Amino acid sequence: AQKVTQAQTEISVVEKEDVTLDCVYETRDTTYYLFWYKQPPSGELVFLIRRNSFDEQNEISGRYSWNFQKSTSSFNFTITASQVVDSAVYFCALTHTGTASKLTFGTGTRLQVTL
């Protein structure tokens, strides 16, 4: 069985602070994909990143960066110099490779960025 744990239910930061959202996963599969999605207050789900289990390279995209560590089964997401527009619920998700068509989501972390 697969499981994704986002232990941080809610985080509040002041604008320009850096913040890391944790994601820990469990799977028996040796190959899998991990995703991050953003859900802004308007409610839609926005794809942020995908990472496959063979690729442990960290990734940076502007103020966003992702740290994938297979040894600790973690795929953490850092926002540098946070902005009010980053306020949203962030979901980490996992799927095993193959014909699977199911994302197993974590419970989400609500990030509140204030001025």
Added chain:
Amino acid sequence: EAQVTQNPRYLITVTGKKLTVTCSQNMNHEYMSWYRQDPGLGLRQIYYSMNVEVTDKGDVPEGYKVSRKEKRNFPLILESPSPNQTSLYFCASSILGTGTGTEAFFGQGTRLTVV
């Protein structure tokens, strides 16, 4: 514009009154899914479809039906809604199953309240 469209966005109904939430995608995607989002539980898959006339249960299929008569449409049917089906529903589509690492595109969500 590539998109997944759900209707209605908001719905309040009474227990036992059959309803259908429509989902349509214009990207010629093969895979479509329905998820429900509940506080503290993240998103959970209800049903998915690998192609026309091919559907299968997800993690929480009880009380729901789906059909896939056309590639672009994947309606969610609640034959006899109950209050425990009050939730935020998302339709998603992807070119292939997410097990290939394909990004899933989500609709805007349908907030359903059953009284």
